Amino acid sequence: MRLRRLCGAAVLAAALGASHAAPPARVVRVQPSAEQVPANLLRLSIEFGTRIEGPVLPRLALLRPDGKPLAQPFLEQELWSPSGRILTVLMHPGRVKTGLNAREALGPILVDGDDVTLTLDDRPIQHWRVGPADTSGPAVSAWRLSSVRAASRQALVVTLDGPIDGREADYLAIADPHGRRVSGQALLKNGESTWAFTPHAPWRAGEYRLIARGTLEDPAGNRLGGRFETPADTPAAAPADAALAFTVGSTPLSRRR
Known part of the structure; x- marks a missing residue:
């Protein structure tokens, strides 16, 4: 009888433990x-x-x-x-x-x-x-910018030349005509190959810059101007930011050549 009680207690304890197990x-x-x-x-x-x-x-x-x-x-x-x-x-x-x-x-x-x-x-x-292995890394010069209009809060959509690291949406930023960072929300979409930025305030007419931090990487660890797959004796290059200038006017955005 005592053994039966002990077994019953063990089963009950196990059941209670299971009911409290984390989902x-x-x-x-x-x-x-x-x-x-x-x-x-x-x-x-x-x-x-x-x-x-x-x-x-x-x-x-x-x-x-x-x-x-x-x-x-x-x-x-x-x-x-x-x-x-x-x-x-x-x-x-x-x-x-x-x-x-x-x-x-x-x-x-x-x-x-x-x-x-x-x-x-x-x-x-x-x-x-x-x-296939990716050994090229991000190339800012190949990115394409969508059109946005002054006085609107249209999202600026940047089509990248390939996916970037999913945790690095904030490694891209917009600088206004005075060099100040534009406040807004940045998202990565389409398999992290599209960066979309919606400003908190309407765009103003003027010259802007899309700035990419030099430590921006793709999922294979390639950086702007640097590659993960390099010989061990190759000196490491200091990360360098890159930028694309564009104009916001009363007509749709135009990228400066």
Whole structure:
């Protein structure tokens, strides 16, 4: 009888513990959000609906189409936003960059033509098709700016030459004719290949500049004027900001040549 009571108490305790277990983490978005990523993808980020407690990396996996996980794809480091809701995960750099011991021993993480699925607690949260490696990086001179009119709050839409890192929407900014930063809301869309900026106050006629911070990177770690895939003995170049000048008038925006 005593053993039966003890067993019953254990079952009840287990049931109570299960009823108080934390619900599955709610994922708001995963970036890169495009269907395709480069074979040399360096980082990804996961935004959760609430603050997450405890390590998340052991709960993540990258699966092949056959359901088998890729071996050791992530660097054992969790980079969290101050809010505790956005986690940046680095792919193991030693397997992304060519010529390093980890890549020679374990091979590259992603290969052009692969299909991979990112899972959290065995639940799929993002699927990617893997394309060719990206070694060129962002080129501001190739960006295209939409038209906006003075006295309006039209969004300035900048079509980039390729995706940028999803956490770097604020690495782009607008300077007004007096060199002051224009206040507004910036968003990345279309797989982080489009930057849209809506000013808080209507545009005024004049000369503006779109400024890109020199540390702006794409998902493969390439910066403006710098590449992730460089020889170890190559001196690191200091990041340099880049800018595009444009005019806002009573007629639609025109980019200065």
